[in-house]
Amino acid sequence: MDAIDQRLLTILETNGRASFAQIAETVGLSKTPCWNRVQALEDGGVITGYRAELDRSRVGLPLLAFVDVAIDLGRHQAFEEAIAQVPAVLECHTTAGPFDYVLRVALRDVEALDQLLRTELSRLPGVKTFSTRICLKTVFQARPLMAASGTQP
Structure with a gap:
């Protein structure tokens, strides 16, 4: 996992609804390479899911x-x-x-x-x-x- 992957994870962990365009711009990639990296993190089990946080x-x-x-x-x-x-x-x-x-x-x-x-x-x-x-x-x-x-x- 390199620095770009770590930045992707940071963004997704704090805002799982961020668009790939927003994420890609923040980390300095185009949308397709950004999507490919996120897909690889999902396939590798680093990203285990996405969910909404609810107020108990x-x-x-x-x-x-x-x-x-x-x-x-x-x-x-x-x-x-x-x-x-x-x-x-x-x-x-x-x-x-x-x-x-x-x-x-x-x-x-x-x-x-x-x-x-x-x-x-x-x-x-x-x-x-x-x-x-x-x-x-x-x-x-x-x-x-x-x-x-x-x-x-």
């Missing part, structure tokens, strides 16, 4: 929580298969430390969170214990990966 509150899911989960040894695969089927779970990451996973969940209110914890999460395969933190305020989210790499358009 405006779609009825204002409560954000993080749930740390400890699993019985040998039950990780079963847990991972089961947790992937829980719609309120936006993300699931394995972790090092006292818990095996951290989940990011979005729900309508505290009652829905209580219901999720009591009737769904606690009954998933291998769940030993969990600890929940409710987010009071999101300072920022979804920082672009290319920003973390220090690449600028």
